[in-house]
Amino acid sequence: MNEVADAEEKFLAQLKRRTSLIVQSNNMAQVIEELIKDNETDHDIHAFCAAFRRHTPAEIRKMIADARTTLKISEHMSRGQMRATPYRWTPPEQIPMREFLYGKHLIREYVSATIAPGGLGKSSLIIAEMLSTVSGRALLGVTSEQLRVWYFNLEDPAVETTRRIQATAKYFKLTENDIGDRLFINHGRERPLVIAKTEGRDTVICAPVVDALIAEIKARGIDVVIVDPFISSHKVPENDNNAIDMVVKEWGKVADQGNCAVELVHHVRKGEQEVTVQSARGGVALTDGCRSVRVLNRMTEAEAKNAGVDQHRSYFSAYADKANLTKPADKRDWFKLVSVDLDNNPLNRLSGNPFGDLKGDDIGVATRWEWPDPLDGITGGDFERAAAAIKKGQWRANSQAKDWVGLPVAKTLGLSLAVKQERAKVAGLIKIWLASGALAEVERQDERRKVKKSIEVASDDD
Known part of the structure; x- marks a missing residue:
């Protein structure tokens, strides 16, 4: 003792x-x-x-x-x-504060992950966020300092990454000076990045690769390392939780010893509808080992109708489905893919070009998009006028009915139900007023004595 x-x-x-x-x-x-x-x-x-x-x-x-x-x-x-x-x-x-580098997702000394189905726009989002952090400009509404970023694209050829970066820079009007010497790009087709592999029945960490990676991160002062996709950074069975756990922990070592944030971009299982953190391909050790995991989902047709937009496949949302170091997310961030012409058609550079301006490569660029708020521009007086119009008749709750309650609301507010965005705004207002108790849903008999759901202005006694 x-x-x-x-x-x-x-x-x-x-x-x-x-x-x-x-x-x-x-x-x-x-x-x-x-x-x-x-x-x-x-x-x-x-x-x-x-x-x-x-x-x-x-x-x-x-x-x-x-x-x-x-x-x-x-x-x-x-x-x-x-x-x-x-x-x-x-x-x-x-005690030093946690260092959040981009929103609440990228954290110095920790590993984060983005989970999304193929073809949704995740690489476009990653590139837009990457240029936002490098330039220090809030391209997608998130403020950050100018950071040094090392992006590993382990799937596409170098020229495709260049197309996406330059299209994004063109859309947001970034210049070479906005990027400076803070962006570093490597491609798996030129030089693979494999930090772990299977030898016989064992999972082996490729220590020389990891040590060289950490040394370069330190030498360059890298703040963020992005690996897209995660599956290409190892050669172990993705359903082997023990093996994947070793790989994720090794990326954690890179984040820790390199004093940087590591972002792993990962795919989902085939056939997934709504993507959650459980949708990630392979063993759960990946998402378990990350401190922040966000999921991306394409806008559904029903959501597009509620928002009043066309081409729902151009919209997607991001949601923090796992945030160990912050409080749970209470809303989704929405993005829209817009097409940018690189203007790289060589025929346009011909002297005396007889074809006129020809389109070059069309590249999708992720931009921030706000879900429409039905209450934007609406006052208490607007409701009083709409309520007065509703009181003059009997109006149905069904938006497909010829006497839908949206008709007097739209007419009062000067909105057209033939315009998708304006029809969605009317439907949203009715939903909000019902939830607040300003309007009430009741059952009334129509002219043929059939009971139908109607909308009325709530009485003071309700």
Whole structure:
């Protein structure tokens, strides 16, 4: 028992001395060297030093690297010993805040995932978000600092990625200066990125690849790494949860040691209707190992009718179906794919071109789209006028009926039921007024004594 007490007293004295070295003498380098000699990992050393807020994370990482070079003690050597690490009490106000890089989805030192069916527009969304973070412009309504992004497209040829990037930049009027030296692109067709593979019955981490990846992330100061698609970053059975768990944890290591956010783009199982986090292909270890998982869904025909839009396949939504580090999402973000002409038809550059302007490649670009709010531009006085019109007749609840209640509402508000957006607005207003109790659904007999559902203005007694 005395040995335990002595060890605890020694630890507290050492902690007090090291705290004094940092706070009073500003000698963090000495403390880092001592921690390395005590076989602490880079992660634990960084966490301890960062709590004092005397240096930036980048400065701390450099001090650790310099100390290891001087002492000739690698982190691998430090991890050769296994011992229990005592918990260090940290006042709450000294704990570094989580660093959200883009909305609540991309988080420094964590792995996030985007799950979506093929052909929906996920790559277009990823590229628009990527250019938003690189440029520091809120292209999709989300503000971020200018970040350094490394994008691995492991599926398409390089020229296709170039088309999508330039089409997105053209739509949002970005210039070369907006991108600067902050964007890095690699393609799997030129050089695969495989961090794990199966050898016999074993799953093996490709350590040289991971180490080289982390080294380059550190050297370039990368903030965000995007892997599209995740399945191409490994060669293990995707239904093997143990193997996928190892792969995701290795990406977590990249995020941790590279001090960056990692985004994994993943497909869903075939035949999925509404996509949820459970729709992801393969083992659940992928989504279990990510701290933020969002799902993308195409707009349904019913939703298009409610919104009053055509071509529902051009619209899709994003929903945070798993957010371990934030409160659950209470709404979806909506996006619309718009077509951008790259104007790259070579015939247009011919002297005396007899064909006129010919279209080049049409590229889909993801843009932010807001779900229409029926109450936009509507006042209390508008309801009073609509209510007065409803009171003058008997109106059906069925929107297909010739005496639908939407008729007097539309006429009063100067809206046309022949226009999809305006018809949807009328239907939305009736739904809102019913939910609020301003209108009431009742059963009335029609002229043939059949009971039908009607809409009336609620009385003061209701």
